[in-house]
Amino acid sequence: MENLKKKNxxxxxxxxxxxxxxxxxxxxxxxNDEAIAGALFSPDSIPAAVITxxxxxxxxxxxxxxxxxxxxxxxxxxxxxxxxxxxxxLCVIIAAFVGFIGxxxxxxxxxxxxxxxxxxxxIPVVVALSVIFEFPMFLVGYHFAKxxxxxxxxxxIIGLLVILLIAFVTMQVLKNVFHxxxxxxxxxxxxxxxxxxxxxxxxxxxxxxxxxxxxxxEFRSFPSGHxxxxxxxxxxxxxxxxIFPKLKDKQILLLLIGFVFGVAIMLTRIILGAHYLSDVSxxxxxxxxxxxxxxxxxxxxxxxx
Numbered sequence: 069m070e071n072l073k074k075k076n077x078x079x080x081x082x083x084x085x086x087x088x089x090x091x092x093x094x095x096x097x098x099x100n101d102e103a104i105a106g107a108l109f110s111p112d113s114i115p116a117a118v119i120t121x122x123x124x125x126x127x128x129x130x131x132x133x134x135x136x137x138x139x140x141x142x143x144x145x146x147x148x149x150x151x152x153x154x155x156x157x158l159c160v161i162i163a164a165f166v167g168f169i170g171x172x173x174x175x176x177x178x179x180x181x182x183x184x185x186x187x188x189x190x191i192p193v194v195v196a197l198s199v200i201f202e203f204p205m206f207l208v209g210y211h212f213a214k215x216x217x218x219x220x221x222x223x224x225i226i227g228l229l230v231i232l233l234i235a236f237v238t239m240q241v242l243k244n245v246f247h248x249x250x251x252x253x254x255x256x257x258x259x260x261x262x263x264x265x266x267x268x269x270x271x272x273x274x275x276x277x278x279x280x281x282x283x284x285x286e287f288r289s290f291p292s293g294h295x296x297x298x299x300x301x302x303x304x305x306x307x308x309x310x311i312f313p314k315l316k317d318k319q320i321l322l323l324l325i326g327f328v329f330g331v332a333i334m335l336t337r338i339i340l341g342a343h344y345l346s347d348v349s350x351x352x353x354x355x356x357x358x359x360x361x362x363x364x365x366x367x368x369x370x371x372x373x
Contacts, residue, residue, distance in 0.1 A: 076350070079280070080363055081365045087360075089221065090349045091353060093345060097344055105341065108166070108338050109341050111252055111340055113340065116336040116339045120333055121180045123179075123297060123336075124170070124174065124294065124298070125174065126297075127200070127235075127300050129205050130307070131163070132163045132167045132209070134209055134225045135159045136163065137213035137216075138159045140209070143361065163206045164203070168202075169192040170197075172189060174197045175189060176189060177283070177285070178342060185226075210358070211328040220370070221311070224307070227365045228304075228307050231361060231362045234358060235300055236297075238296070239297070242290070243293065246290040249264055250289040250341060260276065266346045289342070289344065289347050290350065291354060292337055293332065294333050294350040295352050297348070299334075301329045301351050302327055302356065303359045305326045306326075307321040330355070334348035
């Protein structure tokens with residue numbers, strides 16, 4: 069227990085340090101967004117497009133993986149037969165729903181659909197991606213949950229799923245409040261569409277979508293969804309230690325790997341002109357705040373062990 073408390077303390081201070089780092093970047097971006105975006109802009113960068121496409125994968129795969137673990141626990145619980153059926157069915161529904169969304173996210177025009185436009189939100193492609201990259205993780209979660217002796221596994225997983233849901237909802241709400249044009253659209257020379265600071269209200273996006281035939285997603289720059297989703301790897305990866313024994317003492321390392329992964333995705337978003345520095349740093353701040361909540365929540369759950 070003492071060792072666990074020490075690890076949690078280290079994770080908290082790492083999160084606070086990263087929060088300060090991205091807070092500084094957010095301030096820098098607020099005053100220098102346009103210049104930084106212009107200096108890094110390289111919309112035809114294939115390496116950046118490939119890297120950025122992986123940014124959403126951990127976020128949508130984790131619920132499928134842990135739904136499999138919950139299925140295993142539900143199946144072998146002391147519940148009644150009808151209770152087991154309901155719980156197991158719920159786990160399958162969650163995995164199928166999130167897995168399908170994950171397949172759609174991978175094929176989106178901001179992911180692999182950027183490289184291969186024909187696959188963007190193409191239903192057969194979405195199904196194929198879900199079947200290949202998402203749904204098998206349910207079986208992985210089920211298999212390894214059988215080897216876990218963590219009596220608090222169900223509570224831990226539910227806590228993680230709640231945090232992930234909050235992250236997704238927060239992203240959608242904020243993107244529908246701020247209608248900031250993406251840099252790659254602002255530089256195309258459309259009348260009325262140019263650089264707009266994140267704190268300046270931009271109106272008329274629906275009219276521009278109709279008038280110029282621009283995709284509505286081009287007015288969802290702030291905050292960066294990829295940043296919120298990719299930085300979640302900071303708390304998703306450490307969670308793998310719950311069911312993978314070899315990762316049990318590597319939570320700090322996994323957190324740092326998640327941080328590096330998130331930063332790499334954020335950089336590609338600026339390079340591709342999808343976001344400004346303030347967009348990605350704001351998304352990172354949201355993600356790290358949730359990482360802190362996750363750490364405190366898991367610490368509280370562990371106290372009941």
